[in-house]
Amino acid sequence: MAERKHDRKFVRTFFTTPTAVEGEEDSAKMLRGAVGLRGMKAPDVWVPDNEDATAPSMRDEGAENIVEVVAENGADFPGEIHPRVVWHRDSPATRYQGFKHMLQISDPERGAIEHIDGFVIPEVGDIDDWKKADEFITIVENEHGLEEGSIAMSVIIESGQAELAMGQLREEMGKPTNNLERLFLLVDGEVDYTKDMRAITPTGALPPWPELRHNTSRGASAAGLIAVDGPYDDIRDVEGYHERMTDNQAKGMLGIWSLTPGQVVEANQSPLPPENGSWLLDVGGRKVELESEDGVEIYDGNRLSLEETGDGYVLRVGGDGRELDEDELREELLDMTEYVPSMDDIVDSMEEFEAAKEAGRGAIAITQSATLRIDGVEIDVNKDRMWDEATYQAAMTPITLFQDVYRNRPDQHEELAEMYSEDVVERAMDVGA
Template structure:
């Protein structure tokens, strides 16, 4: 069984692959994860040149501990096949993951998995390239359980609410906002995707919030995603990086307290006890399991 790399995805920064300036700034940013975009951010006439620029940026800049990802065009286009080939042949030793767009079925993941396996063998790449997939079509959400389990190369699913709203036929107002709805219009979709991810043992990431100047609503969307089990959210502007990190980074005091509780329980368990009370808090095996995600994230961060 393949053991997947553990990566921080508190914030995934979107960067146009056609802009050398923006890619250089992204490499120096505080984002955990940067995806260099070949899809929506790049006009059709610029896609071939953007591939070249992305390869050069990946090979040239110091990306530190960031996850370096490339978002390819969807498989229904004439660009996707060449996207994968040129990125892997040009920067396969330094790229961490490829992000697939508009994934509709497990077959889409199979295709990319097989092509990557062939390229890795051809070029002698020892480090496996991971996959991430956007769920942004009705068909993709209907097949999300199968997609999440399609390959052990798949590391994360991302909810793309923009294209998903179009796919659903959701009424969009002239100002770009969805029609009034009593509650979170995306609650079910987020919940369903997160549940599929957890069952498959992969990460769930919440997608973009378009009004990048609205800090309050962006933070609210981050908190909704966190509450449902998302590990992070997209940033479409560098200003959103700090906001996402503030929500998806555990509080240091909370982490220290959880570690004390976990240590106390481990000691008690070694003595044959099944549940203990620590500082007025009942701790048992279920408690330790609930603490796990927070403590694992803290370990990845280095807290």
């Protein structure tokens, strides 16, 4: 496989900003606001968007605005900067316009390119179209005396052609006839993908496209790239945004498009290990987070009830009641509960396994204990999980993510220390070394 040309292992946030706003005294007003974002409000990747977010009549001015704002302020921006230019697999004129804008933005004498990490290419088609975009960027590099491959290229998967092209990347990257090793992000664009697929839903809403998100994550993993989900346009639906990110994370897609600084904050924090551990109880197929109080995990709902009798217990889930002795109840509750570990918990477990491995042991049992309280009745439960090398490596993913964030985003150090404490941060940076 071709060698990665980018240092980032993870991208949590992909934030787009219009490059020129019609009717404003300063058409670059939104760019100037975005480039000043810091901490959790600042994305890992900022995308001055000279395509869909900017009116066609304003795009020439938008390209000039990118040069001006990034040249003036790009050095202090804490994330990476990847402008999106126009492109279309079926339109040579559109591709040429995007090429001219890349030439304009990349001119070293203008001072912006030293702060720009790459370009985002939308509406790509089959693999030959990806190669055209790569070749145009190679020409830009040669025209301006830049090192070949120094400008990254990210693409937006907005067509069936582009989805199929991801399966050819492993074969194509690294050939001497292209510079596709410059590829960085694979980003889903579900709106145009829906149009390309001629899909219809009764309400007109977008289909969820779980297959596309899985295929993009798989394509990125196979080619050593990073997968990012498309925009979640109901910006007030924070719960839905979290559900989408949780579903993505289970597919290995840890990044998502953010449309507002508020979404940036949510998406920056979502893939990180939680500050505090929590117990979940599966009640009729729905997972409920238990409330922790003085070391006791409390269920306070009406879908589950527990009654203590003279010689046992009666557990009711919905309308179904069962008589159980203490051991049977404990087993039943163990099957119904799950523990979500905190950052501190994960680090503790990894340190314990590292110490055991150092002592020559290949596997250890790690116990999670809790006292559950349901309708005032308390019962202790214990879960034992075997840790071996495979478990350790799987647990390393969220820690590696944290380490990548900490190394690349010093502007977030203070907020991360407030979330986890200085001690936990220091230990998290040491594990796996």
